[in-house]
Amino acid sequence: MTDITKEPENSTNKQGYWASVARDGKKMGFWFILPTIILLLFIVIFPLFMQLYLSVTWWTPLEGIPWYRAWEVFSWGDNYVYQFTDERVWGALWRTILIMVVAVPAQFFLGMSLAYLFMDNFPGRKIFYSIMLTPMMIVPAVVGLMFYLLFQGTGPINVHLGLPTTFSWLTDVNRAMISVIIADVWQWTPLMFLILLAGMLGVPSDQLMAAKLLGGSNWQNFLKIILPRMKAVIIIALVLRAVECFKIFDLVYIMTKGGPGVQTETISVFLYKMTFGEFEWSYVAALGLTILFVLSILAAKGLAYIAKKDG
Amino acid sequence: MKVSPSSLVLKYFFVLFASAIVLYPLIWMVTMAFKPYPEWTTVAGLTWLPKNPTWQNFEFIFFGEAKGLVVSLDRTITGPFIASLVTSICGTIIAVVAGTLSSYACVRFGLAKTLPLSVLQLRLFPPLAVMIPVMVMWAFLGAVDTWWGLSLIYGIVTLPFAFWLMKTFFDEVPIEIEDAARVAGCSYWRVFYRITLPIVKPGLATCALFVFILNWSDYLLALLLTQKDWVTLPVYMATLTSAMGGQMYGMKAALGVIAAIPPVVFGLMIQKHLVRGLTFGALKQ
Numbered sequence: 001m002t003d004i005t006k007e008p009e010n011s012t013n014k015q016g017y018w019a020s021v022a023r024d025g026k027k028m029g030f031w032f033i034l035p036t037i038i039l040l041l042f043i044v045i046f047p048l049f050m051q052l053y054l055s056v057t058w059w060t061p062l063e064g065i066p067w068y069r070a071w072e073v074f075s076w077g078d079n080y081v082y083q084f085t086d087e088r089v090w091g092a093l094w095r096t097i098l099i100m101v102v103a104v105p106a107q108f109f110l111g112m113s114l115a116y117l118f119m120d121n122f123p124g125r126k127i128f129y130s131i132m133l134t135p136m137m138i139v140p141a142v143v144g145l146m147f148y149l150l151f152q153g154t155g156p157i158n159v160h161l162g163l164p165t166t167f168s169w170l171t172d173v174n175r176a177m178i179s180v181i182i183a184d185v186w187q188w189t190p191l192m193f194l195i196l197l198a199g200m201l202g203v204p205s206d207q208l209m210a211a212k213l214l215g216g217s218n219w220q221n222f223l224k225i226i227l228p229r230m231k232a233v234i235i236i237a238l239v240l241r242a243v244e245c246f247k248i249f250d251l252v253y254i255m256t257k258g259g260p261g262v263q264t265e266t267i268s269v270f271l272y273k274m275t276f277g278e279f280e281w282s283y284v285a286a287l288g289l290t291i292l293f294v295l296s297i298l299a300a301k302g303l304a305y306i307a308k309k310d311g
Numbered sequence: 312m313k314v315s316p317s318s319l320v321l322k323y324f325f326v327l328f329a330s331a332i333v334l335y336p337l338i339w340m341v342t343m344a345f346k347p348y349p350e351w352t353t354v355a356g357l358t359w360l361p362k363n364p365t366w367q368n369f370e371f372i373f374f375g376e377a378k379g380l381v382v383s384l385d386r387t388i389t390g391p392f393i394a395s396l397v398t399s400i401c402g403t404i405i406a407v408v409a410g411t412l413s414s415y416a417c418v419r420f421g422l423a424k425t426l427p428l429s430v431l432q433l434r435l436f437p438p439l440a441v442m443i444p445v446m447v448m449w450a451f452l453g454a455v456d457t458w459w460g461l462s463l464i465y466g467i468v469t470l471p472f473a474f475w476l477m478k479t480f481f482d483e484v485p486i487e488i489e490d491a492a493r494v495a496g497c498s499y500w501r502v503f504y505r506i507t508l509p510i511v512k513p514g515l516a517t518c519a520l521f522v523f524i525l526n527w528s529d530y531l532l533a534l535l536l537t538q539k540d541w542v543t544l545p546v547y548m549a550t551l552t553s554a555m556g557g558q559m560y561g562m563k564a565a566l567g568v569i570a571a572i573p574p575v576v577f578g579l580m581i582q583k584h585l586v587r588g589l590t591f592g593a594l595k596q
Contacts, residue, residue: 028499029420036413036470039405040429043467047444054443067447117325130579131330134337137578141530141545142567146336149343149560154352156339165354186336191589198586198594236593247437250530254549268531271439275535281443288440299435303428 055079055286060279070282079286089287091262092270095177099266100245103184107241108234110185111192115200116222118193136190144254147183151255176256176264183251188244192237199233200226239302267291343564344368351560368565388566390540391547395570397458398533398543399526402465406522409466410473411515415503418481419489427478430471431591438468442535449536456538464536465526472588473522479592480514481507517581521588524574544570 050067056077059070083089118129135143150157151169158167169175203226211221249268252258258265258273265273274284338359343351345368346361371377375384417426445464446455454460484507492502508515533543542550548566551559578585586594 026420029416032412032416032420032503033426035409036426036430036474039409039467039470040433043433043445047441047448050444050447051441054447061447061450067451113325114329117322117329122319122322128326128330130582131333133578133582133585134575135333137524137575138337138571139528139530139545139567139574141528141549142340142571143336145548145563145567146340149564150336150339152352154354156353156357159353159357165352186332190333194586195590195594233594236590240590243435249437249439250545254530268437268439271437272531272534275439275443275446281447284439285443288443291440292436295435296432299432 051285051289054282055289057282059282061281062279075282079283080290082283083287083290088262088265088270092265092267095264096246096248096266096268098177099181099184099248100242103181103188104238104241104245106181106185107189107192108196108238110189111194111196111237114189114193115197118197119200132193133190135187136194138187140187140250141254143183143187144251147179147186147251148255151179170256171260173260173263176260180252180255180264183255184245184248187251188241192241195233195237195240196230199230199237202233203229235306340564340567343560344568346561348561351558368561372562372565386547388544388547388569391542391544392569394458394461394537394541395527395543395545398461398465398541399523401458401462402469402526403519403523405462405466406469406473406526407477407515407519410470410518411477414474414478415481415507418478419486427475430474433468434471438531439535446535455536456541458541461533461536461541461543464532465529468529468532469522469525471591472525473518475591476518476521476584476588477511477514479587479595480511480518484510514584517584517588520577520581521584524577527570527574 054067054070056075056079057070058073058075058078059065059067061067063073065072114132118125118132138146148170149155153165153168157169158165169179208221208225211225216224247268248266249272252264252266252269253272256264258269262270271284271287274280274287342359342361345364345366346358347363347365347367349355350358350361350363367377367380371380371384372388375387376382413426417424449455449460449464452460454463488510489502489506492506497505528545529543530545530549533541533546534549537543537546544566548563548570551563551566581588
């Protein structure tokens with residue numbers, strides 16, 4: 001975990017000859033860093049101001065006035081006020097959080113159990129390991145398609161469960177969400193598995209051995225030896241998945257298009273529909289900035305918390 | 312460590328069960344790609360292996376029409392496939408070049424101490440929350456629906472991965488080797504180009520494959536920034552039904568199989584480094 005929070009170390013030894021080397025290196029380093037800086041400025045600074053500007057207007061690309069003349073339709077903070085009373089925004093937010101609090105823990109427990117199974121060697125481990133990793137390497141849009149095919153009324157799932165072909169999953173108010181969550185868990189449990197297994201294998205084996213010799217049961221060893229040493233890994237895995245889960249779009253959009261109605265509309269799907277269905281670009285800009293703001297605060301708080309625990 | 316036979320049996324039971332769940336949707340899609348129309352649904356009974364295997368679906372997406380099908384297609388897979396390939400490769404080049412150079416500067420020269428975190432922040436936000444100005448900019452630059460417009464955005468959004476992944480590889484290069492070359496009179500560029508880069512070559516390859524997978528897997532950005540000429544595979548796959556009106560499960564499945572193959576192959580190739588890449592170098596295997 002420390003890698004993220006620690007600042008990059010200046011690994012050059014600063015004495016005598018090497019001090020001058022370090023100084024020259026800095027000049028050289030500037031050219032090394034330039035492409036990244038240009039890309040970052042290009043995608044961060046200018047767009048940010050443009051987004052701020054558009055968010056306080058009524059501008060949409062349909063009205064025929066270019067974006068830089070958007071001040072003609074100035075709206076003050078109406079977009080910002082409106083977003084807090086917009087039920088679709090709140091609905092989308094709760095649904096996104098619902099997916100997060102169901103899918104991420106599910107992935108965690110499944111991933112942890114799988115990792116425990118793969119902890120020591122057994123014949124065929126390598127092949128099974130590769131099979132386990134496959135889902136997360138498949139294009140998310142294709143995963144969406146796969147589950148779209150499975151959850152059709154005439155698909156195989158209904159046959160296995162002995163349900164009639166009229167029993168719908170993706171067009172049903174409650175089951176649409178369940179289908180999406182199942183697809184997400186299927187695709188991303190392998191990621192949890194991969195990260196947690198790496199952490200589990202990092203637990204010193206002599207400690208485990210010692211605990212075993214002293215007569216600890218498997219469950220005790222897991223709770224007392226393995227789990228405490230995996231804390232950082234667990235935090236990384238959970239944070240990573242939570243962040244990605246908040247952005248969920250491909251799966252949902254391909255499986256249900258946010259439907260039926262708005263039943264599976266997540267934040268990203270809502271923003272997409274506003275962008276291309278209704279062309280409310282200034283509203284999306286305002287909402288986007290709000291999301292940016294909130295997430296930045298959360299990230300800063302989180303990093304500060306981790307840094308405090310580490311230090 | 313001795314493992315009792317009963318626990319081994321139990322282990323295999325769980326592992327096989329998990330494998331079955333993992334393979335279940337995959338097999339359904341792959342076999343679907345080889346099934347003719349009547350077997351697409353389970354109305355006539357559930358069949359796992361196609362009763363009358365056919366290349367019809369692949370024929371249809373490659374040539375726009377197939378024997379025994381009345382419908383035809385005005386856009387075949389060729390365009391989207393090339394678009395996916397070109398934009399993914401160009402995006403990968405941008406990300407890997409910029410990421411490698413800047414991470415090296417961060418590691419060796421201790422420059423730009425806030426850069427690692429600000430780069431990381433790019434991955435935090437939902438892309439849609441920040442895409443409005445990008446779309447306006449792209450329209451203004453004439454970059455919408457061009458190969459370079461999409462490549463550029465791919466390069467930017469995958470830069471954080473390239474940066475952090477390369478950073479971990481550079482961290483492992485002992486400073487002594489570079490110092491020795493410096494003493495021998497090598498310039499900075501030569502040290503980097505002749506000494507360090509060859510050492511991290513395997514890492515560089517891993518990084519490129521990893522970033523390529525990410526670019527190839529994108530759906531959202533292509534959906535936002537392309538319309539017709541440079542539509543990528545996932546977008547093309549998703550629009551296949553809406554264009555034809557009817558359900559084209561078999562063709563979509565065939566497309567899905569084709570789109571899924573490169574990332575899975577590359578992913579299994581770099582299996583060892585996946586953890587490192589996916590956790591931005593916070594964890595190594």
